[in-house]
Amino acid sequence: MLHINDLTYRIEGRPLFEKATLAIYAGSKVGLVGRNGTGKSTLFRLIKGEISPDDGEINLRKNMRLGAVDQEVPSGSQSLIATVLAADTERADLLAEAETATDPLRIAYIHTRLGDIDAYSAEARAASILNGLGFDAEDQLKPCADFSGGWRMRVALAAMLFAQPDMLLLDEPTNYLDVEGAVWLEAHIRKYPGTALIVSHDRDFLNEAVTHIAHLREGRLYSYTGGYDAFERQLAEQNRLNMALMAKQEDERRHLEAFVTRFRYSASKAKQAQSRVKKLEKMQPVATIISDPIAPIVLEGPDRPLSPPIIRFNNVDLGYGELTVLRRIDQRIDEDDRIGLLGKNGEGKSTFAKAIMGEIDPLNDGHIKRHKKLRIGYFAQHQIDALNPVASAYDHIVELMPDATEAQRRARLAGFGLGVKNAETPRAIYQVAKKRAYSSR
Template sequence: MLHINDLTFRIEGRPLFEQATLAVTKGAKVGLVGRNGTGKSTLFNIIKGALSPDDGSVNLRKGARLGAVDQEVPSGPESLMETVLAADKERNALMREAETATDPMRISDIYTRLSDIDAYTAESRAGSILSGLGFSAEDQQKPCSEFSGGWRMRVALAAMLFASPDLLLLDEPTNYLDVEGSVWLESHIRNYPGTAFIVSHDRDFLNAAVTHIAHLRDKKLFSYTGDYDRFEKQLREQQRQSMSLRAKQDDERKHLESFVNRFKAKASKAKQAQSRVKRLEKMKPVATIINDPIPPIDLPSPEKSLSPPIVRFDDVSLGYDEDTTILDHLDVYVDFDDRIGILGRNGEGKSTFAKGILGMLSPKSGFIKRHKKLKIGYFAQHEI
């Protein structure tokens, strides 16, 4: 489906890829991983044709259709359903032609093709995709302009999935999805009839969705069969083997150098010493696989523990105006050493709950009690 052959690409003279090679077979679901800055998004731009390689080639199977989420998300008056349906350009063109065609043979061909591409189930399929990504049946009839940027990204993703290209390019698709949307996308990708190439830092998503891993390191691409966990095991074993070979080579090098230094001046040993010099010259260093460094995150500890509860909600209702209640009848008790994850669909009040804890939002009813010595650190979703 996709062949990357001896790809070389430089940015301001600095090589990002050097003779990188990868073959992606038809139907494979490939996760592209590597530390930040190694060129994952750049590689996608080269595949899409937005950037040109300095050397080598990127070849898509002849006639194959490539799909990627547009940078320009839909924001017009068209409904979500209309936007997604518009992504199937062949269906739309055939439907328009059917309205004006007069030749009986051509009309027959049009309706045969419409049947072949399941054109008459299009709305049902589009609705299923939108529903999986979190849009209710009512939402699907609303204009795109009524939704925020994150939700519009979901519409763009839905449109691309509905178009069903032969090769999907997905760059961090779970960044704008909630848990339910991510789980749905995992299943959809796993069962997708085409090929998918996915950049993601979401380990669970990669474990659930992909059949192969492409690891970008040392300016090259390395292919592994299996999910992310299996890739990690294979990589650790490769690291162990490379370190072992490197140690053996270092020992051999020291032994040869010692022999040469001891006997190079002796006529009786000169021939043997020269032979070992040649062996040293031919010895190629074993490349070792180094773990990608993970920068440490240092979270300071509180100066002292506080008596429980540090936060307490008693029958609390939260909302942004008199007519709208986002959260109702909340009873929450938080101890000093609790570690709490807040899960829920987008729009159901996770950030509203956090604002209630922070005091950025006053309760419409009930009361919120915070420990008098409580200090809160807050990192908002749009902080950066």
């Protein structure tokens, strides 16, 4: 299906791939993992032919159809369901030709082919995919322009899945999905009849959806069978065996060197010493996996603890205008609470968050009481939409911390794993998003 042979690719002289080799067979679902900046997204661009390797080759099966989600998300007045249906260009072309064809043989071929590609159940399949990604029947009839960039990314994903390419290239597909959508996508990928290569940092997704892991490290690609947990076990065992072999080799090296040192100038042992010198010269070091420590993310806590509760909802109805989304909320939040807020799309998760921040007020005579010294930090679901794509991480932190010194700004970036190497890189904004703070008293 896909063969990568001795792939070499450099960016400004820095090697991303050096003699990398990987084979992906039909029907397999492969998770591509590796540290940020090692070249996972670049590999996708190489596979799609958008850029060319410096050396080596990427061989795809003849006439294979690749499917990837474009950066340009669908927009305009076309409905969601129509946008997804249009992704199957062969079906659309055949249906259009069926309206004008006059040759009986051609008409027969058109209808036979439409049956072969299951064209008559297309609307049901498209609706099922959209529903799995969080769009109900009413949403599916709305124009794409009615939805935010994150939701339109879901439409683009739905369209690509509906087209059923031979091979899916998915780059962080769960980024714009809620829990329900991610679980649906896991199941869909598992039963997908084609092949898939998936970049993801979602451990659960990689455990449930893939059959193999391709690990990109030190410019090479290494293949492992199973999901992410199985990959970690195999990697740890491989490193353990290599370390044991390295220790054994070092013991042997010391014995050889000791013999050579002792008998180098002995007439009776000179031949044996020379033999051991040659053996030492031919001894290859055992390859070990280089440790690449992960910088911890530092989240600064409040200056001083607040007396509980920090927020209290008493018989609160929430919504917008005449629409009530949540009713009779009686809830308290204490300082040491860690709360996961789950629910289907449209059930009111964002509405509840906006009420916590004070962006909306109760619709009824209920009330929300906040601690007078409470400060709230909010990171939005589609925060990346608000970022300047040509600005660096440091550019954004300057805007957010205008009165801070350069050392303070860089310390804040370092606390999120953005050191000198990538703080000035515009693409680094995809690794850390701009944080907006909302305060309430």
